[in-house]
Amino acid sequence: MTKVTPVTAEIPEGRELFPIIWDWTHGEIPVSGRIVAADYHLDEMNVIDDEYHITAKIYTKSLGTTCYETALEVTGDKKTFSVSVTKYIAYSVDKNGKRNGEIIEQSKSQMNSQAKGFADGFIKDLTTLSDEEYNQRCDAAYYNLETQNSVKRYAANKLKAKKWYEKYPLEGRTISITFLFTDIKESKSSEFEYELDGLFGLDKPILVNVLSNNDDYIDLKSESSLTVQGVVKKVDYTDEYSVSTTYGIESIIIEEQ
Secondary structure (H helix, E strand, O other), rough: OOOOOOOOEEEEOOOOOHHHHHHHHHHHOOOOOOOEEEEEEEEEEEOOOEEEEEEEEEHHHHHHHOOOOOEEEEEOOOOEEEEEEEEEEEEEOOOOOOOOOOEOOOOOOHHHHHHHHHHHHHHHHHHHOOHHHHHHHHHHHHHHHHHHHHHHHHHHHHHHHHHHHHHHOOOOEEEEEEEEEEEEOOOOOOOOOOOEEEEEEEOOOOEEEEEEEOOHHHOOOEEEEEEEEEEEEEEEEEEOOOOOOOOEEEEEEEEEE
């Protein structure tokens, strides 16, 4: 009897799994042939232990449109990684992408084939990307607040998290951030007119301070969602000697470009 088994592959020396996972779930997904659309979502991102849960929806068109929905568990150990499919179903959808047919569970052999397809895709990127292309994916994967803010959740202790932040510091990096705007005031800096305050994240949110010369921000209402791009000038972390059991980013200052 066919069993659902993980597909294992080697990680080339000098490369890491996470930048590939991040690109697949945040980058543009190419489609061709019968595949008319695809969406990959990173449901769980444990970059500390190289453990990821991904939900994938792939839409194919023949007489009608069918959505193949897959749940993946991906784990790595620096030298190898494995991909397991925990769910693989199919159903027809209408022109708006809403399910309009019964759910059909795919066979275990199809689940294994799906796992191999994803593993082969990850291997291809790990082995064929140029150093420049790979480094671009590293920058995108590690130097953003979504990744940085997740570290404190999974690190076994504060020192483990601190070492990770020392390896991937945000200061001096140009980042794009979407956050909850809360207030605006005149800046004390001679280089900027305004100082914006806000919050990033739901669980113990990061305090965000943005220095800007954009006059349009005067009309912003509190609790608006705002996206800015700028250089990170300062990052404050949890006091490592505090009673807190986690270590992570407490606040960040960004100079908008």
